[in-house]
Amino acid sequence: MNTKSIMIVGVGGQGTLLASRLLGNVLVAQGYDVKVSEVHGMSQRGGSVVTYVKYGDEVCSPIVEKGEADIILAFEQLEAARWLPYLKRDGAVVVNTQKMDPMPVVIGSAQYPEGVLEALEKTGVKVNAVDALNFAVQAGSAKAVNVVLMGVMAAHMDLSPEVWKQAIRETVPPKFVEMNLKAFDLGYQSGN
Amino acid sequence: MMEKKLLIGNEAVARGLYEGGCRVISSYPGTPSTEITECAATYDDMYSEWAPNEKVAAEVAIGAAIAGARSFCGMKHVGLNVAADPLFTASYTGVNAGMVLAVADDPGMHSSQNEQDSRHYAKASKVMMLEPADSAECLSFAKMAFELSEQFDTPVILRLTTRIAHSRSLVELGERVDNGVREYKKDPQKYVMMPGMAKVRHVVVEDRIQKQIAWAETAPINKVEYHDTKIGVITSGICYQYAKEALGDKASYLKLGCVYPLPVKLIQDFAAKCDKVYVVEELDPFLEEHCKQIGVTVIGKDAFTLQGEYFQSLVKQVILGEATQSISTDLEIPPRPPVLCAGCPHRGLYYALKKLKVTVSGDIGCYTLGALQPLAMMDTCVCMGASVSGLHGRNKANTANEKNSVAVIGDSTFMHSGVTGLINIAYNQSNSTVIILDNSITGMTGHQENPTTGKTIKGDPTTAVSLEKLAEAVGIRRVRVVDPYNLKETETVIREELAAEEPSVVISRRPCVLLKNVKHNPPFQVNKDKCTGCKMCMKIGCPAISFKDGKSQIDFTQCVGCNVCTQLCHFNAIEGGNQE
Numbered sequence: 001m002n003t004k005s006i007m008i009v010g011v012g013g014q015g016t017l018l019a020s021r022l023l024g025n026v027l028v029a030q031g032y033d034v035k036v037s038e039v040h041g042m043s044q045r046g047g048s049v050v051t052y053v054k055y056g057d058e059v060c061s062p063i064v065e066k067g068e069a070d071i072i073l074a075f076e077q078l079e080a081a082r083w084l085p086y087l088k089r090d091g092a093v094v095v096n097t098q099k100m101d102p103m104p105v106v107i108g109s110a111q112y113p114e115g116v117l118e119a120l121e122k123t124g125v126k127v128n129a130v131d132a133l134n135f136a137v138q139a140g141s142a143k144a145v146n147v148v149l150m151g152v153m154a155a156h157m158d159l160s161p162e163v164w165k166q167a168i169r170e171t172v173p174p175k176f177v178e179m180n181l182k183a184f185d186l187g188y189q190s191g192n
Numbered sequence: 193m194m195e196k197k198l199l200i201g202n203e204a205v206a207r208g209l210y211e212g213g214c215r216v217i218s219s220y221p222g223t224p225s226t227e228i229t230e231c232a233a234t235y236d237d238m239y240s241e242w243a244p245n246e247k248v249a250a251e252v253a254i255g256a257a258i259a260g261a262r263s264f265c266g267m268k269h270v271g272l273n274v275a276a277d278p279l280f281t282a283s284y285t286g287v288n289a290g291m292v293l294a295v296a297d298d299p300g301m302h303s304s305q306n307e308q309d310s311r312h313y314a315k316a317s318k319v320m321m322l323e324p325a326d327s328a329e330c331l332s333f334a335k336m337a338f339e340l341s342e343q344f345d346t347p348v349i350l351r352l353t354t355r356i357a358h359s360r361s362l363v364e365l366g367e368r369v370d371n372g373v374r375e376y377k378k379d380p381q382k383y384v385m386m387p388g389m390a391k392v393r394h395v396v397v398e399d400r401i402q403k404q405i406a407w408a409e410t411a412p413i414n415k416v417e418y419h420d421t422k423i424g425v426i427t428s429g430i431c432y433q434y435a436k437e438a439l440g441d442k443a444s445y446l447k448l449g450c451v452y453p454l455p456v457k458l459i460q461d462f463a464a465k466c467d468k469v470y471v472v473e474e475l476d477p478f479l480e481e482h483c484k485q486i487g488v489t490v491i492g493k494d495a496f497t498l499q500g501e502y503f504q505s506l507v508k509q510v511i512l513g514e515a516t517q518s519i520s521t522d523l524e525i526p527p528r529p530p531v532l533c534a535g536c537p538h539r540g541l542y543y544a545l546k547k548l549k550v551t552v553s554g555d556i557g558c559y560t561l562g563a564l565q566p567l568a569m570m571d572t573c574v575c576m577g578a579s580v581s582g583l584h585g586r587n588k589a590n591t592a593n594e595k596n597s598v599a600v601i602g603d604s605t606f607m608h609s610g611v612t613g614l615i616n617i618a619y620n621q622s623n624s625t626v627i628i629l630d631n632s633i634t635g636m637t638g639h640q641e642n643p644t645t646g647k648t649i650k651g652d653p654t655t656a657v658s659l660e661k662l663a664e665a666v667g668i669r670r671v672r673v674v675d676p677y678n679l680k681e682t683e684t685v686i687r688e689e690l691a692a693e694e695p696s697v698v699i700s701r702r703p704c705v706l707l708k709n710v711k712h713n714p715p716f717q718v719n720k721d722k723c724t725g726c727k728m729c730m731k732i733g734c735p736a737i738s739f740k741d742g743k744s745q746i747d748f749t750q751c752v753g754c755n756v757c758t759q760l761c762h763f764n765a766i767e768g769g770n771q772e
Contacts, residue, residue, distance in 0.1 A: 011528065012530060013533070024198050024360055025198065028196070028198050028362065033361075033362065034198055034360070034361070034362065035326075035359055035360060035361045036198065036359065036360035036361075037355060037358065037359040037360075038200065038358045038359070038360070039302065039358070040223055040224060040226075040227075040303070040358055040638065045530040045531060045532070045533060045558065045561065045636075046528075046530055046531040046532075046533065046735050047528055047529055047530035047531070048527075048528040059361070060433045060434075060436040060437035060504075061430075061433045061434050061436075061437040061503070061504045062355060062359035062360075062361065062430075062433065063355065063503055063504070065503055065504060065505045065516065066505065066516050066517075066518035067516045067517050067518045067519075068516075078525060078526075078528070079528070081521050081523050081525055082525050082528075084519060084520055084521055085518035085519060085520045086518070087519065089517075089519060100735075100747075101735075101738040102526050102527065102528035102529070103528070103529060103531050103564070103565065103566075103733060103735065104526045104527060104528075104529075104565075105526055105738070106566075106730060106733065106735070106737065106738055106739070107565055107566045107730065107733065108730075108739070109565070110526035110527075111524075111526070112526065113523040113524060113525065113526075115523075116521075116523065119521040119522065119523050120521060122521070123519050123520070123521060124519075125519065133749075142749060
C-alpha cells in the first residue's frame with residue numbers, strides 16, 4: 001500500500017497532540033508502519049501547531065509536505081486555510097467551524113479573513129465543515145471537541161468505526177468512555 | 193514476539209538506557225531533549241534526577257561512570273555549551289562504566305534561540321558521536337553507545353534533532369541487561385587531570401580516535417545501500433529518511449550512524465562506485481568537509497542551504513530538479529505566533545513593566561514571549577542567565593541605567609545560571625533590580641520540577657531552595673515579593689526598587705496557570721451595555737479577549753478568571769468570575 005498522509009492542525013492547547021496519538025495507535029493496531037511527527041515546546045503556547053501522521057507498508061520521512069496530505073483535520077478555520085497547500089488535489093479537509101483570533105488580529109494589526117469555508121470550497125477540494133463544539137456539548141462536554149473531530153475524520157478513512165471505538169475505550173478513563181463514544185458517533189454521522 | 197510500540201525518539205532513547213543497564217541519569221530539561229529523562233524517570237531500576245543545569249548534570253554522569261555505574265545525561269544543543277567544560281576533559285579521563293550524553297539539536301529553531309550544529313563538539317572534544325534516524329535506532333544506538341563507551345574508554349554522544357526526538361515510529365522492546373556496578377580503582381594518572389597526567393592522556397585520546405576510525409570503516413551502523421549508482425547520497429539521521437523518500441531506488445546511500453569519527457576508505461569506496469555524490473545534511477557542512485578533506489568530490493552546501501530543516505521535496509528539487517505542486521486559497525492569512533497563555537502570571541508583571549517604561553534584560557523561558565506584541569517588553573535575550581549578568585553590564589556601562597532597567601528571569605533559569613550573575617551584582621555593587629518570575633515550575637519545556645519546587649523528578653518531597661534566603665545570603669538586602677495578578681502592587685514595588693540606592697530582588701510569585709493543582713475561577717464576560725470599546729483590556733494581549741462589533745468579548749473556553757483585565761477596565765464592564 002502507498003503511504004497515506006494525514007495532517008492534524010490547530011491552535012496550541014486545543015488537544016491536537018492527543019488526537020494524533022489516538023490516530024497513531026489505531027493505525028498501529030491495524031498492522032501499518034506508522035510515523036507521527038509532533039510539535040512540543042514554544043510553538044505549543046497558543047501558536048499554530050501541526051502534527052503529521054503517515055502510514056503504509058513502509059514510511060520513511062515523518063513529515064508531510066505540500067501537495068501530499070490525503071486528509072487535513074483542522075481544529076480551527078484559519079488553520080485549515082493556512083495548511084491547505086499541503087493537501088492533495090483530490091484530498092479532503094475536515095474543519096471545525098470554530099474561530100480563534102491570532103494575536104495580530106487581537107491587537108488590530110491584521111484581519112481575520114471573511115469567508116474561509118467558502119474560500120476552501122472554491123479551490124475544488126472536498127470540505128467537510130462541522131460545528132464540533134456544538135456536538136461536543138451535546139455529547140456532554142465541551143472538551144470532547146477532539147473526539148468529535150476524530151469521528152468526522154474516521155468517516156473519511158477506510159477503517160471500521162469499531163476500531164476507533166476500541167481505541168477510545170482503551171485510552172479514556174472509564175467514567176468518560178460513554179460520553180466520548182457519543183461524541184465520536186455524532187462526529188462520524190456528520191462526516192461525508 | 194517482542195512487544196512493538198509507537199514511541200517518540202526521546203522515549204526510545206530512554207528505553208535504550210533502560211535496556212542498556214543505565215543506573216544513573218542526570219539532566220536539565222530543554223526542548224527537544226526533555227522527554228528522554230522524563231520517560232527514564234518512569235523506570236524504577238534507574239536513578240534519575242533533574243540537575244540545576246547541564247554542567248552539573250554532565251559532571252554527575254561522569255562521576256557515576258568513573259565510580260562504575262553506567263550513566264547518562266541529556267540536554268538540548270545550547271545545553272552542551274554549558275556542559276562543554278566537563279565534556280572536553282572527560283574525553284581525556286575516559287570512563288570506567290559506560291557514559292552516554294544525548295544532545296538534541298533544533299534545526300529550524302522550533303523552540304530555540306540559535307541553530308548551532310552540535311557535531312562540531314564531537315570533533316572539538318574528540319568524543320565519539322552516534323546519530324540515529326528513527327525511534328528504533330534511538331533505542332539500539334543508546335544501548336550500543338554504552339558498549340562503545342566501555343570498549344573505547346570514552347564518553348559517547350548520541351545526537352538527535354527535533355524531528356528524530358519528537359517523531360513517533362515503531363520500536364521493538366527488549367529486556368534490561370544490568371551488569372551491576374564495576375569496581376572503581378584509584379588511578380590519579382587517569383582521573384586527575386593536571387598538566388603532567390593530561391599530557392599522557394592526550395596521547396591516549398589521539399590513539400583512541402585512530403582505533404575508532406578503524407572501527408567506523410566496518411561498523412554495521414555505517415550502512416551502504418546500493419541501488420542506481422548514478423546518484424550517491426552520503427547522509428545521516430533524519431536526512432537519510434528525507435533522501436530515501438525523495439529518491440527511493442534512484443540513488444544509492446551511505447548512511448552514517450557514527451558521525452564522529454568518520455571512516456575514510458568506506459566513503460572513498462562508496463564515492464568511487466557512484467557517478468555523482470551528494471552530501472545531504474542539515475545545518476553545517478560537517479560530513480561534506482570531511483569528504484573533501486579525504487579527497488572525495490561531493491556536492492553539498494553549494495546546492496543545499498545552511499539554514500533550517502530539510503524535507504523530502506527539497507532533496508527532490510535539488511537532486512532531481514522536480515518541483516512540487518500545491519493548491520491554496522486567495523485569502524490573506526495572518527500569522528499565529530505563540531502567546532502567553534490566558535491567565536499566565538507573567539502577563540501582569542509585563543504590563544507593570546510597560547507602565548514603568550523600563551528597559552528589560554530578558555532570559556530563556558515562557559516569559560520570553562513577553563517580547564512579542566502587544567506587551568513587547570523585552571530588550572535583550574541571549575542565553576540562560578544572561579538577563580542578570582547582562583543587566584549588571586548595562587548598569588556599569590552607564591549608572592543612569594540603574595533607574596530604568598530591570599532583569600527578568602524564571603525560577604528554573606535563575607537556579608540554572610542566574611544566581612552566579614546575582615552574586616556578581618552583590619559583589620561588584622551595581623544598583624540592579626532583578627525580577628525573578630517564580631511560577632513554581634520549569635514551564636516552557638512542559639512542567640519539570642526544579643530545586644525551588646520542593647519536589648524531585650518523581651514528585652517526591654525534597655528540600656526547596658528559598659529564593660528570598662538565597663538572595664539575602666549572597667548579599668542582597670532588599671528582597672520583595674509581589675503577586676503579579678495585582679497590577680498596582682507590582683508596579684509600586686518595582687518603582688520603589690528601581691529608586692533604591694542598592695541592588696534588589698523582586699520575586700513575582702504566582703504558580704503557572706497550567707499546573708494541575710492551580711484552581712481556575714469561573715470565566716468573566718463583557719457587559720455589552722457598559723463596554724465603551726476603549727480597548728484598554730486589549731493592551732495585555734490575552735488570547736481570551738477579542739474585539740467584535742465595537743465591543744470586547746471574552747472566550748469562556750479560554751478565560752480562567754485571573755482578574756487582571758478587570759483591573760484595566762474603567763467602566764466595570766467585565767463581570768462574573770470571582771472578584772473578591
